[in-house]
Amino acid sequence: MLYMSRRVVIFKALAISAPFLLLLLLELVLRLFNYGNDTRLFVKYPPDMRFLVMNVHASEKFFPDTVNSTVGNQEPFAIDKSPNTFRIFVLGESTTLGYPFNPNGSFHRWLQYRLMQEYPDKNFEVINLALTAVNSYTVLDFGRQLPAWHPDAVLIYTGHNEYYGALGIGSTTSMGNNRWLVQALIKLRTFRVVQLFNNCIRRVAGLFSGGRSEDHRSLMEIMAAKQHIAYGSAAYRAGIDQFDRNMTELCGILNEEKIPVFLSTVVSNEKDLPPFVSEGKGPGSARGYYDAGRLDLKNSDADPKENPHCDSAREDFLKAKELDELRFRAPEAINTVIRRLAGQYPFVHLVDTQKWFEQYAECGIIGKETMMEHVHPNLLGYAIMAEAYYRVIRDQRLIGGKPARELSFDQLRKEMPITRMDSLKGVYEIMMLRTGWPFDEPINPKFKVDSSIEASLAVKVALGRLVWTSAMGELFRYYKKEGNKLGAMRVAEAMVLQYPQKEDFYGFAGGLSADLQDYGKAAFYYGKLFMLNHDPQLQLTAVAYKKLEAGKMK
Secondary structure (H helix, E strand, C coil): CHHHHHHHHHHHHHHHHHHHHHHHHHHHHHCCCCCCCCCCEECCCCCCCCCCEEEECCHHHHHCCHHCCCCCCCCCEEEECCEEEEEEEEEHHHHHHHHCCCCCHHHHHHHHHHHHHCCCEEEEEEECCCCCCCCHHHHHHHHHHHHHCCEEEEEEEEEEECCCCCCCEEECCCCCCHHHHHHHHHHHHHHHHHHHHHHHHHHHHHHHCCCCCCCCCCCHHHHHHCCCCCCCHHHHHHHHHHHHHHHHHHHHHHHHHCCCCCEEECCCCCCCCCCCCCCCCCCCCCHHHHHHHHHHHHHHHCCCCCCHHHHHEEEEEEHHHHHHHCCCCCCCCHHHHHHHHHHHCCCEEECCHHHHHHHCCHHHHCCCECCCCCCCHHHHHHHHHHHHHHHHHCCCCCCCCCCCCCCHHHHHHHHCCCCCCHHHHHHHHHHHHCCCEEEEECCCCCCCCCCCCHHHHHHHHHHCCCHHHHHHHHHHHHHHCCCHHHHHHHHHHHHHHHHHHHHHHHHHHHHHHHHCCCCCHHHHHHHHHHHHHHCCCHHHHHHHHHHHHHHCCC
């Protein structure tokens, strides 16, 4: 009898475990035949296997339909970190990525340029891991993986996408507010078996839909499911709770590892962007408060010295943003969480970007002076973001040593190698974005693209017909042909930021700087080139240009 009962237990155990064993076997077979995608955060960099880059498939586990998954930068960093390297990882969303001026105009590139110039003997790796249309779930997942790669600092700018980013409360990919369920789903999507099932389901669904392809809506419209999220509602509170719990967990993990975290408040356009969705237009509504704010500003202009209406204008515009039911702009409660976390953990430092932007705004109300539309800064705005981070990093004395030169904010804006093509590309992308939902602003029929090569290349890049690096190559060759050494040098400097491990661009930048008699920069770039290949002749060249620069200064 005992023998029979043991056999029953064994058979039951086998019956229960058999499906799991079959799934495990299928998983192994799928991996063996390289089916599906590896979703690890980092993979080896094909041109140089000593480096890692962000995996182009890393975002797929956050999107049920991988057609909508987004791809970030591929900025190589060394697998074996050298003692002279200061490594910074950057986490966040589309603003963190630098949209619409990415990659060259993003705040991390402004910061990278400044740190390189001020500390030429250091090797700075500034790796941007931001993605479009994601939120704190992605930031948490990526951030968990960073301690293994020995960061000296982690920079975070996130908060606007808690409702409509991937797995957000109001998004088409929402799984509700059960964090355990959401995080389990993220983990499951890393398995090839789950990817196989998802692909099969999509194909079957495609058959029943008649094989119709995806429409041409923007990603903003595709991701926004709940377009009416009232202030104080359950969905509103769930978005803030989601952000709070995810960011608290991430800050706790990095703080435990004693990794300095620089967590920024988020900014949005309050003054020059009416509410997207207002419940009514009268007093007490989002639109009503916005109109009242505009009237307050108009009245304040009558007495610019006193600005008696600025306080009421600020209050009205803030209420208009808070009551806007289409929540593409973070509610102020998000910044409250950020400030609390910076005070809660000793290794988490507040970067008050919001306060910095207010200094450049009429009546201290953030608007078109620094913003392109609702949440993305213009080039001045990205420079201000970089300044905000730089000041707090400097105050923490993490880098060590005295800077070889100190760039003022005005000097940084003058020297930063932003090309006219970069600027125009950003303008064109925003123009196209605003033609769609929820802006629905047609392009002015009088608008014309000028005939310059910068404008021509900017249009191609904005339309996705040419990648930015190829456009920069064309621009460099054009400037060289036309004898525009200053333009060519700015392109070369920009490419140093894009490919800091490639020697050619340092040589181009150094040679062009010398031709322009900017001997300080020539010495800098030849010195950096020497750090890469250790050719003694380059060191002698750098020293010679330093002497020439010193002679100019006398």
